[in-house]
Structure formats: C-alpha cells, structure tokens
Amino acid sequence: MPRSSRPSGPTSPAPSPTAPLCRALEIGIEFGSRPALSGLTFEIHPGTITAVIGPNGSGKTTLLNLLAGLERPSSGELSWQRPHPPVAYLTQRHSTVRWLPLTSAEVIRMGRYRMRGLLRPMSAADRRFCTRVAGELEIGDLLHRQYGNLSGGQQQRVLVAQMLAQEARLILLDEPITGLDLASQSRIIEIVGRQAAAGVAAVLTTHHLDEARDADQVLLLSEGRMVAAGSPGAVLTAANLRSAYGDRVLAPTTGGEITVLDDHGHDHGPPG
Numbered sequence: 001m002p003r004s005s006r007p008s009g010p011t012s013p014a015p016s017p018t019a020p021l022c023r024a025l026e027i028g029i030e031f032g033s034r035p036a037l038s039g040l041t042f043e044i045h046p047g048t049i050t051a052v053i054g055p056n057g058s059g060k061t062t063l064l065n066l067l068a069g070l071e072r073p074s075s076g077e078l079s080w081q082r083p084h085p086p087v088a089y090l091t092q093r094h095s096t097v098r099w100l101p102l103t104s105a106e107v108i109r110m111g112r113y114r115m116r117g118l119l120r121p122m123s124a125a126d127r128r129f130c131t132r133v134a135g136e137l138e139i140g141d142l143l144h145r146q147y148g149n150l151s152g153g154q155q156q157r158v159l160v161a162q163m164l165a166q167e168a169r170l171i172l173l174d175e176p177i178t179g180l181d182l183a184s185q186s187r188i189i190e191i192v193g194r195q196a197a198a199g200v201a202a203v204l205t206t207h208h209l210d211e212a213r214d215a216d217q218v219l220l221l222s223e224g225r226m227v228a229a230g231s232p233g234a235v236l237t238a239a240n241l242r243s244a245y246g247d248r249v250l251a252p253t254t255g256g257e258i259t260v261l262d263d264h265g266h267d268h269g270p271p272g
Helices: 060-068 095-099 104-116 124-136 152-164 182-197 209-213 238-248
Strands: 022-031 034-044 049-053 075-080 087-090 170-174 201-205 217-222 225-230
Touching: 022 060, 034 060, 034 217, 034 225, 049 060, 049 182, 049 209, 060 087, 060 170, 060 201, 060 217, 087 152, 104 124, 104 152, 124 152, 152 182, 170 182, 182 201, 217 238, 225 238
Parallel strands: 049 201, 049 217, 087 170, 170 201
Antiparallel strands: 022 034, 022 075, 217 225
C-alpha cells in the first residue's frame, strides 16, 4: 500500500507510536459449542496496516467484529490503550443504506454522529470536514446524488469517506476492495496508506496476496487458528500458505511470487 510522507486531507491526531493500541493474548471466541477463534495472540500498533488473510471460514470477519466490540472473547485477554481509541468499521454488506433515500453527502455526514449525536445539527465545520474527505475519495461531484443510484465502486468510496469522517484511531475494513473497479481499488488502498502515515492503525481482511504483501503485519488464519503472524516476508511463505490453504497454493512463478486459488465469493452487492 502506498504511503505518503505528507498525507493530505483530514486525519486523526497521531498517537504515541510505541505503545500498542490493542493487545490480544490467547483470544478465543465460541458460538455456542463451536469455536470460531482459538488461541490468537497479536498486537495492533498506531500508524501500521495489518492484513488478515485466510480461506473462507477461517475467522477473519469474526476477528474484525472482536476488535469492533461486536463480539466478546470467550477466553484469553483483549486489552486496549487508555482511553479506549475510537474505532470505525467498514463492513462488507451495506444493503440497509442502499435503499434509504439519502444523498451521498448525508451518508458521509452520518460518520459525525458519534461525536455530535443524532439530535444535534451538523455544524459548518462538520460539513466542511465531510466535504474534504469526499475530496480525498474523489467523489465531490457525487455529494448531491442519491446514494442508492451509484455504482458499487462509487458507493464504497462514499462509505470509506463516512469512515474517515469519524476521525477514528483504529479503522477496520472487511474486504474493502473486493469486486470494485480498478480506479476505486487504487483510491481506497491509497487512502488507507495515508491514514497509516498519519498515525491511524488499520486492520483489513483481504483475499489478495499483493495487498497483504504491502502491509506492515500479516495475520494468517485457518479454521479459527493463527497459522502465522508477523511481517509479510515471514508469514507469506509457501509452507505457511499451504498450511492454511492446502492444495490451492500454486508453486512460485518465475518472478518468485506464490499464487493462491481462493474462491472467496464475497462482493459488495449489486449497485442500487
């Protein structure tokens, strides 16, 4: 992911780069009697991008739900920097927003509700901030259009702008570029890199090894367990990938890169 040494546009204040925002120690989650995650240990630091990869059913989305506070650990310890950092979560499915008669500007302004509440009106500063994040995503010309009438890539850019409007210190993205046009993929990846350069921690799930290779840290999951965690070079080895994906791992190409055949089947739904 490209990093900018001089990130433009609105960003959250950079926290201390030394202490982790979040530390997980032997975390487990069970749904009834079925284990969804087991024995996960990792840290999330400010100003870093963590890519979570693994086959379908490996627990990637459950891990994001844990960090978002939507799931509680059944075992282990999940500790946070104090005060608890604000968290913004971009999920895969957004069908509720699609049918609501909202403009793109109104969808983006919903990101300010955490700070202003539902009943307080948007201030001029809030509106200016939302216009600026729309400019970062290159969707300024879409602000007055109905969100439900946009293409899938345009809708995803609007939702990323909504996420930025929350000014979170930890952003969670569940397969943010899957199924999008190349221009939207490139823009969203660039924005995530800018946020990290400004001190925000980003955790994203992905099925793209190229995306994981550009992260600072990779968490490789399989059947709810951690196969490996660390730098991309240490994690994305043929042995680790075969342990997670089995025979879907292809031999390295002449360029030395490994390919995984992963039919993930997720997308961002039909436009409109």
